[in-house]
Amino acid sequence: MWADHGRLYVFRQHVRVFVMGDAAMRTCLRKACDARALAVIFSVALIAAPSTSGQLQYASGQSIAPEFAGWVANSDGSFDMVFGYMNRNYEEHPHVPIGPNNKFEPGEIDRGQPTYFLPRRNRHVFRVRVPADFGNKELVWTITANGKTASAYASLKPDYGLDGPAIYLNNSGHTMVGRAVRNKAPEVKIDGGLSRVAKVGEPLALTAIVTDDGIPSIRPAPSSGSGLGFRTAMGLRVAWFVYRGQGDSVTFSPEQFKVYPDFTTEGANSPWTPGWTPPPVPPDGRFPVTVTFREPGTFVVRVLAHDGGFDTAGDVTVTVH
Numbered sequence: 001m002w003a004d005h006g007r008l009y010v011f012r013q014h015v016r017v018f019v020m021g022d023a024a025m026r027t028c029l030r031k032a033c034d035a036r037a038l039a040v041i042f043s044v045a046l047i048a049a050p051s052t053s054g055q056l057q058y059a060s061g062q063s064i065a066p067e068f069a070g071w072v073a074n075s076d077g078s079f080d081m082v083f084g085y086m087n088r089n090y091e092e093h094p095h096v097p098i099g100p101n102n103k104f105e106p107g108e109i110d111r112g113q114p115t116y117f118l119p120r121r122n123r124h125v126f127r128v129r130v131p132a133d134f135g136n137k138e139l140v141w142t143i144t145a146n147g148k149t150a151s152a153y154a155s156l157k158p159d160y161g162l163d164g165p166a167i168y169l170n171n172s173g174h175t176m177v178g179r180a181v182r183n184k185a186p187e188v189k190i191d192g193g194l195s196r197v198a199k200v201g202e203p204l205a206l207t208a209i210v211t212d213d214g215i216p217s218i219r220p221a222p223s224s225g226s227g228l229g230f231r232t233a234m235g236l237r238v239a240w241f242v243y244r245g246q247g248d249s250v251t252f253s254p255e256q257f258k259v260y261p262d263f264t265t266e267g268a269n270s271p272w273t274p275g276w277t278p279p280p281v282p283p284d285g286r287f288p289v290t291v292t293f294r295e296p297g298t299f300v301v302r303v304l305a306h307d308g309g310f311d312t313a314g315d316v317t318v319t320v321h
Contacts, residue, residue, distance in 0.1 A: 057264070060092035063148035064117050066141040069124055069170070070162035071154070077132035081139055081154045082162060083113065084123040090264075093118060094145045095246045101144040104128070113141060116247040118260040123170055124311070128154075168309040173231030174216075176309065183215040185310035186236060188303060191286070196318045200296055203253070207288040208303040208314055212236045212281075216308055221263075223274040229263035233271040234308035237278040240289045243315060245299030253290045259304050271306070293320040 065086040072080045087094070094117050096102040103109035111128045128139060139154040154160075168176040168183070176183070191207040198204040218235030222228050239256040241247070255269075257279075262270035270276060291301055299318045304311055 057090045058088065060089050061146050062088035062092075063150055064088070064094060064096070064143045064145040065150045066143050066152035067123075068141070068152040068154040068160070070160045070166070071156055072127070072162050074129070079130050079132070079134060079156060080127040081130060082124050082127050083141060083152065083154070084121070084125045085114075085117060085143070086121050087117045087119050090119055093247055095248070096143060096145055103142055105140045105142070111139075111141075115244040116242045117145070118241070118258075120261050122260050124167065130156075164310075171232070171306075171311065172234065172309045173227060174234070174309070180216055180309065182213070183307065183309050184213050185312045186210055186212040186238075186305035186307055188305050188312045188314040190303070190314045190316055194316055196316060198291075198293055198318050198320045200293055200320060203290045203292050204318065205288065205290055206240065206301065206303075206316055207286055208238065208240075208305070210236070210238050210281075210285050210287060210305045212305070212307055218278055219308075220275050220277040221272055228274060229261065229272055231272075232261075232308055233276050233278055235278040236281055236305065236307050237271060238281075238287045238303065238305045240287075240291070240301060240303050243300040243302035245297055246295065249294040250299065250301075251292050251294075253292070256289070259306070271308075291318070293318070296320045 065088065067084045067086060069082040069084055072082060074080060095115060096117065097115050098110045098113070102113065102115060104111045104113070112126050114125060130139070134156055136155065140151050141154070142149060142151040165176040168174070168180065174180070187210065189209045191209055196204060196206075214236075216234045219233060221233040222231050237257070239259050240252055241256060241259055242250050257276075258268065258270040260270065261272035262268035263272045263274060265273075267273075271278070287303065289303075293299065297320055299320060301316045301318055303314045303316075305313075
């Protein structure tokens, strides 16, 4: 059944419960218990309930939960804090500008976070670099959407550390074994400047040049079984989307596939959609797109190259008059 505004979907399917041991889950639990007391990282698990169970899914009106996934150590001694989010809306794409409703604390409120939030779980969306002497301090990312506020608390606690196999598993649902241990993230280069100027209604041409090592091999998203909705298609895929700005006023030609999980919508064009397979990669590695803006403002348009396990993004800032 469903109803309008905040439409409530009831799917008679297996209910999928993800038990995550990353920092994101612990920060979600922080108000209920002391996250500092949690010292064990649990493995990602998928539990299927009987098919008679109902899973409630809302189209709009729900909150956005920021997520701290963990930290990555850099060779110069600095650290990257890795963030994502859970947009609990299955259709609504909230636009939350940088400011009191989308901010980091302490210090600079703008740390490169998105302002246009895609539906559902979006992992490892951006990183915030902190110095080697960051110590036991915290970064807090807070989002208020649809009148609901949630925060993620980032720190360098040892059990929050991320490495390649953990990132690979989180992104793909597969363990990093065999040929996959040689996998490297795709490389992305924007053809032309990273800052552009456009006019309302006039198409803007953008091109990304992507190279990849061909690992892992192309594999479609699962069509059935326990991996449905959890394991993504494998192999290089590249898409453009709006990262900052009112994305509902932007169109892409050709139409781009969804970069977020959508496995419940019939015919959804998402790497998690049952049976979805990455499109053929152009021989020259060029991925052109034409972007049209229907209203003025400043936008960040992102291209994401993802091989199923690792990803690399490139951003273009567009000022639209």
